[in-house]
Amino acid sequence: MADTNASLKTPTDIKSNEAKTVAEALNGILADTFALYLKTKNFHWHVSGPHFHDYHLMFDAQASQIFATTDAIAERVRKTGNTTLRSIGDVARHQTIKDNDADFVKPEDMLKELRDDNLKLVEKLREAKDIVDEAKDNATSGILDDWTDQAEERAWFLFEAARKS
Known part of the structure; x- marks a missing residue:
């Protein structure tokens, strides 16, 4: 019987067990990134109140930034010779960031929840x-620094927007 995944085996110098560990970590990040993106868009669509305009624009800008990382994450997985997420169900099986399906969320709760979710993504x-550095995957290591900085900045903006004074 032929190996059905043989055509997806991208050549890499990363050892196969290390590449698999890198891919597992990145697929978890990808799932959480999609979950965070959708939650941010949800809040963008449903925010209300006196700060509607500012929050609406901030949530949209943050959602765009979050979504922009998804392709790069998935492509790093493929470059390590592995496969990535394939469906909404696959995302749901891997995500750790919780969905918010509430009919109404107060704007201040939106800010806090998104801040906490961005900080969870930073973790x-x-x-x-640590995993990619151990695997000597320098390219992924450098990109992770950028994604960490972006998530920290989003958390900071959300924190500052939620301050009462």
């Missing part, structure tokens, strides 16, 4: 950094 990015 996962730092964990992945």
Whole structure:
């Protein structure tokens, strides 16, 4: 019987067990990134109140930044010779960031929840950094620094927007 995944085996100098560990970490980050993107868009669509305009624009800008990383994450997985997520169900099986399906969320709760979710993503990015550094995957290591900085900045903006004074 032929190996059905043979055509997806991208050549890499990363040892196969290390590449698999890198891919698992990145696929978890990808799932959380999609979950965070959709939650941010949800809040963008449903925000209300006196700060509607500012929050609406901030959520949209953050969602765009989050979505922009998804392709790069998936492509790093493929460059290590592995496969990535394939469906919404696959995302759901891997995500750790919780969905918010509430009919109404107060704007201040949106800010806090997204801030906490971005900080949770930062934790996962730092964990992945250790994994990719051990695998000597320099390219992924450098990109993780950029994604960490972006998530920290989003958390900072959300924190500042939620301050009462």
